[in-house]
Amino acid sequence: MVDRTDTKQAQPAASRRSFLKASLLGGAAVAAGTGVARAAGDPLITEIQDWNRYLGEGVDVAPYGKPSEFEAHVVRRSVPWLTADPVSSVNFTPLHELDGIITPNGLCFERHHGGTATIAPADHRLMIHGLVDTPLVFTMEDLKRFPRENRLYFLECAANGGMEWRGSQLNGCQYTHGMIHCVVYTGVPLRYLLEEAGVKTSGKWLLAEGADASAMTRSIPMEKALDDCLVAFKMNGEALRPEQGYPLRLCVPGWEGNMWVKWLRRLEVGDKPWAQREETSKYTDLLANGKARRHSWVMDVKSVITSPSPQAPVTHGKGPLVITGLAWSGSGTIKRVDVTIDGGRTWQTARIDGPSLPKALHRFYLDINWDGSELLLQSRAIDDQGLVQPTKNELRAARGENSIYHNNGIQTWHVNTDGVVENVEVS
Amino acid sequence: MLKFPKSAALSVLALTAFANPAFADGDIDAGEKVFKKCRACHAVGEGAKHKVGPELNDIFGRAAGGAEGYKYSKAMIAAGEEGLVWDADSLTEYLTNPKAMIKGTKMAFGGLKKDEDIDNILAYLKSFSTEQAAASEAASESAEGAEPAENATAAPAADKPATETALVVETSQGAFGLGRKAMPDEIAAWDIDIRPDGTGLPDGKGTVAEGEPIYAEACAVCHGDFGEGAGRWPVLAGGQDSLLKERPVKTIGSYWPYLSTVFDYVRRAMPFGNARSLSDDDVYALTAYLMYLNDVVEDEEFELSKENFTQMRLPNEANFIADDRLNEPHYAKGEEPCMSDCKPGPVQITARAQVIDVTPESEGEESSGGSID
Numbered sequence: 001m002v003d004r005t006d007t008k009q010a011q012p013a014a015s016r017r018s019f020l021k022a023s024l025l026g027g028a029a030v031a032a033g034t035g036v037a038r039a040a041g042d043p044l045i046t047e048i049q050d051w052n053r054y055l056g057e058g059v060d061v062a063p064y065g066k067p068s069e070f071e072a073h074v075v076r077r078s079v080p081w082l083t084a085d086p087v088s089s090v091n092f093t094p095l096h097e098l099d100g101i102i103t104p105n106g107l108c109f110e111r112h113h114g115g116t117a118t119i120a121p122a123d124h125r126l127m128i129h130g131l132v133d134t135p136l137v138f139t140m141e142d143l144k145r146f147p148r149e150n151r152l153y154f155l156e157c158a159a160n161g162g163m164e165w166r167g168s169q170l171n172g173c174q175y176t177h178g179m180i181h182c183v184v185y186t187g188v189p190l191r192y193l194l195e196e197a198g199v200k201t202s203g204k205w206l207l208a209e210g211a212d213a214s215a216m217t218r219s220i221p222m223e224k225a226l227d228d229c230l231v232a233f234k235m236n237g238e239a240l241r242p243e244q245g246y247p248l249r250l251c252v253p254g255w256e257g258n259m260w261v262k263w264l265r266r267l268e269v270g271d272k273p274w275a276q277r278e279e280t281s282k283y284t285d286l287l288a289n290g291k292a293r294r295h296s297w298v299m300d301v302k303s304v305i306t307s308p309s310p311q312a313p314v315t316h317g318k319g320p321l322v323i324t325g326l327a328w329s330g331s332g333t334i335k336r337v338d339v340t341i342d343g344g345r346t347w348q349t350a351r352i353d354g355p356s357l358p359k360a361l362h363r364f365y366l367d368i369n370w371d372g373s374e375l376l377l378q379s380r381a382i383d384d385q386g387l388v389q390p391t392k393n394e395l396r397a398a399r400g401e402n403s404i405y406h407n408n409g410i411q412t413w414h415v416n417t418d419g420v421v422e423n424v425e426v427s
Numbered sequence: 428m429l430k431f432p433k434s435a436a437l438s439v440l441a442l443t444a445f446a447n448p449a450f451a452d453g454d455i456d457a458g459e460k461v462f463k464k465c466r467a468c469h470a471v472g473e474g475a476k477h478k479v480g481p482e483l484n485d486i487f488g489r490a491a492g493g494a495e496g497y498k499y500s501k502a503m504i505a506a507g508e509e510g511l512v513w514d515a516d517s518l519t520e521y522l523t524n525p526k527a528m529i530k531g532t533k534m535a536f537g538g539l540k541k542d543e544d545i546d547n548i549l550a551y552l553k554s555f556s557t558e559q560a561a562a563s564e565a566a567s568e569s570a571e572g573a574e575p576a577e578n579a580t581a582a583p584a585a586d587k588p589a590t591e592t593a594l595v596v597e598t599s600q601g602a603f604g605l606g607r608k609a610m611p612d613e614i615a616a617w618d619i620d621i622r623p624d625g626t627g628l629p630d631g632k633g634t635v636a637e638g639e640p641i642y643a644e645a646c647a648v649c650h651g652d653f654g655e656g657a658g659r660w661p662v663l664a665g666g667q668d669s670l671l672k673e674r675p676v677k678t679i680g681s682y683w684p685y686l687s688t689v690f691d692y693v694r695r696a697m698p699f700g701n702a703r704s705l706s707d708d709d710v711y712a713l714t715a716y717l718m719y720l721n722d723v724v725e726d727e728e729f730e731l732s733k734e735n736f737t738q739m740r741l742p743n744e745a746n747f748i749a750d751d752r753l754n755e756p757h758y759a760k761g762e763e764p765c766m767s768d769c770k771p772g773p774v775q776i777t778a779r780a781q782v783i784d785v786t787p788e789s790e791g792e793e794s795s796g797g798s799i800d
Binding site: 213 | 601602605606607617620626660670671677748750765766767775778785
């Protein structure tokens with residue numbers, strides 16, 4: 001259990017703790033409180049507060065702007081034991097604190113292999129070469145003269161949930177599901193750039209390469225490259241964040257995040273895949289029989305309840321409770337999300353609210369009246385191809401426990417009578 | 428489809444626009460940034476010790492090969508004996524192209540391309556040298572008087588006529604007429620990928636025996652003397668017959684399908700923090716040594732070359748299959764999911780994260796929980 005009181009977030013943690021204590025005191029305290037309130041009232045109302053009397057900060061104190069100081073605990077977090085070195089590592093999006101379907105840029109999880117490259121836009125070049133009529137070099141200025149598109153897409157690391165193959169392990173959806181984000185990209189359709197260079201008929205594959213110290217490379221089939229890939233320079237309206245590939249990244253919608261090459265500098269057209277490190281030794285899925293799947297690009301249909309969850313316990317006691325979460329599929333839109341509160345014996349269809357766009361996050365809600373008893377919460381997504389999110393045991397039966405990647409199994413949260421939530425698995 | 432008028436087929440891209448004049452006074456903070464390129468091998472500042480390269484405190488005024496306790500190349504020792512002392516001039520020349528100045532130096536670094544970077548790094552190093560005043564003076568002279576060493580496209584000398592250094596480039600012939608034609612040298616500079624069929628392999632060769640000292644110097648600190656991996660750094664050797672076990676050890680010998688991936692990856696991204704610093708022969712020798720560590724070859728005199736490369740096979744090549752996830756029972760059955768009475772009795776909890784307890788910020792955190800890749 002993540003103990004919020006230990007997280008160096010004194011202010012929010014303290015307020016939550018006192019809130020929780022108050023609710024634990026139960027009905028009697030509330031009744032007594034009501035009496036006091038009638039006599040004296042809530043001091044937050046009856047007494048004039050500092051913010052109501054004294055002036056606040058003027059404009060330009062933070063020319064860029066930043067979240068409220070009371071949201072300081074809403075940050076990306078890492079799991080130090082996962083990787084050898086923070087330069088080639090990963091951190092996680094705090095899904096439990098977010099709502100809607102857009103991930104704020106500063107909270108999008110980071111995964112890079114040679115640190116964050118620092119590249120001035122004027123120094124950046126994108127080269128297209130190989131099996132093309134004319135090998136080309138573009139500056140950022142050139143790229144911004146092509147017609148551009150805006151698209152909302154999720155980006156999920158294929159290893160999201162990879163630590164959970166052998167059983168529930170990390171207590172928080174930030175850690176079990178936080179290698180995902182969803183932002184609006186502005187960019188140039190990759191096919192415009194490829195057409196500009198003129199792909200030869202023998203050109204069936206594309207190698208995308210980053211300019212960072214890992215020179216990240218992935219092979220992408222030409223069919224996908226000409227379909228919906230974008231060469232993006234903006235996210236959620238502003239320039240890409242450095243850790244997301246500033247000034248230029250590739251978007252490969254619905255496919256594993258590792259292919260979305262950041263600091264994109266080179267696209268080579270060829271007639272065969274390149275079998276680079278990240279598509280042979282990594283991002284291949286080892287099965288129980290010793291065989292390994294390669295080119296398993298599409299991200300599977302998946303969902304998770306983000307609240308309540310271990311880092312977002314129920315603090316208000318019984319009564320109205322909003323169960324909410326995210327669903328997505330690399331194959332298209334989410335058609336339906338079902339939620340169970342009894343570990344999968346009975347299911348109810350949740351309400352999807354907000355835009356339903358292909359290869360983007362979907363937000364769902366189930367509004368219940370909690371009776372204060374234990375809950376075993378699960379969500380199950382179904383996409384527009386009819387694919388149903390499998391259970392973890394179904395995945396293990398098919399693949400064993402050594403796959404690392406593509407764990408889209410149904411997640412179970414146990415809510416106890418105090419509202420404390422734990423990552424569990426069920427029969 | 429949008430139609431854009433084609434712009435002139437030829438335009439002149441004057442690369443002189445990007446050339447910076449030499450800076451007489453480097454910037455210490457900027458130099459600290461440039462030093463990131465060096466710090467994988469060199470330490471400077473309080474308590475700095477020799478690493479792969481010698482520590483750099485008081486480098487100004489130090490005789491070449493003169494740091495006590497560091498094992499220099501013969502070439503560097505000879506240069507010191509011939510009277511080479513490090514100052515702004517000599518360091519500028521060395522950092523521009525180390526191997527051109529000291530043929531046989533151990534320093535694998537290819538050199539700094541920008542005069543500005545060199546000035547800044549000298550300013551940074553100078554701040555750790557006691558001979559600051561003298562060095563500063565020397566740096567100014569150097570900046571004013573020295574003809575900077577150039578590579579093909581960068582930093583032409585300011586006094587040459589612009590027409591000599593301007594490049595005539597062709598614009599795109601595509602629908603938008605955007606971008607310009609990539610030059611062969613530019614493509615060659617970036618196109619370093621190798622495919623399993625050998626496409627892209629450079630000329631070169633190296634033996635197991637030649638790879639061993641390179642590995643010991645550049646790789647063993649993270650990957651272990653025998654490829655066993657230090658800490659959580661990748662294990663490179665061993666693991667044969669582990670793929671069916673609870674914790675498979677996926678190494679070059681036990682898992683990787685193609686040797687070309689080893690060459691490609693080492694050349695593009697290793698050593699960690701000093702990418703592109705190895706010569707092609709070094710990479711052939713290292714690849715040969717990694718084959719040896721994985722028992723793919725057993726002769727220390729085995730030489731890997733462009734010519735014999737594609738004859739080499741790794742043991743696990745046949746075990747990679749196409750993505751057949753959609754044939755798995757849970758997807759293939761295509762049934763409407765159950766909505767009620769889906770399980771016979773009350774549901775039991777079978778596993779709990781609290782028992783394993785590896786979540787950050789909880790007590791008992793330890794590295795027992797598997798990995799992401």
